[in-house]
Amino acid sequence: MTAGAGKTGARTILARAMVVALMALGPMAGGAQAQVPELQGSRAEPARGAVTNLPLPRYVSLKGNEGNARRGPSLSHRIDWVFRHAGMPLRVVAEFGHWRRVEDRDGAGGWVHYALLSGVRTALVTTDMLELRTRPNPDADIVARAEAGAILRLNECNPGWCRVSGGGQRGWVPKTAIWGVDADEIRD
Incomplete structure (x- = not known):
C-alpha cells in the first residue's frame, strides 16, 4: 500500500x-x-x-x-x-x-x-364544515359536509378543485380547503 x-x-x-x-x-x-x-x-x-x-x-x-x-x-x-x-x-x-x-x-x-x-392518495380537510359539491363549481348542489381534520380519499383534480370521497359520499371541493395535493397538481 x-x-x-x-x-x-x-x-x-x-x-x-x-x-x-x-x-x-x-x-x-x-x-x-x-x-x-x-x-x-x-x-x-x-x-x-x-x-x-x-x-x-x-x-x-x-x-x-x-x-x-x-x-x-x-x-x-x-x-x-x-x-x-x-x-x-x-x-x-x-x-x-x-x-x-x-x-x-x-x-x-x-x-x-x-x-x-x-x-x-388521501387529503386532510383544513376548513370546518367543508361542502362537497356535485360539480367543481361554487354554485353546484351540496351533497355532504366534512369536518376539519377529516381524511378523505383523493380522486381526480383539475386546476382549482378535487373530487374526494369518504363516509359513503363523494363530491368536489376546492383545493384550497384540503391538504395532500399541490396547488398546480392535475389528477385524472
Whole structure:
C-alpha cells in the first residue's frame, strides 16, 4: 500500500463518518442518499428520489393506524413522533434506503419505514364544515359536509378543485380547503 492509497482510504472513512454524523443530527440532516428538494437545483423538472426515482416531494398516506417517525433513517434512532390515523396524508421529502422522510400538514414528522406508507392518495380537510359539491363549481348542489381534520380519499383534480370521497359520499371541493395535493397538481 502506498502513502497516497492510505490517505484516500482515510478520506473515505472520514466521508462515511460525516454521513453517519449528519444522519444522527436530525430529520433534515439526510445523509448521502437523502434529498431535500430545495437543494436539487432550479430546473423545471421535479427532484427525484435517489432510491425510488419518484418525484420529491410527493404525497403518500399512512397504511395502518400507527407509524413511528424517527429522528434518523434506522430503528436505532429515537422516535420523535407517532402518526395515529390510518390514511393520513403525508409528504415525502427525502429518501434513504428503506426509509422515507415524511412530514404532515404542520411540518411535523421524521423518518418512516417505507412499509408503513401507501401510494393511495388521501387529503386532510383544513376548513370546518367543508361542502362537497356535485360539480367543481361554487354554485353546484351540496351533497355532504366534512369536518376539519377529516381524511378523505383523493380522486381526480383539475386546476382549482378535487373530487374526494369518504363516509359513503363523494363530491368536489376546492383545493384550497384540503391538504395532500399541490396547488398546480392535475389528477385524472
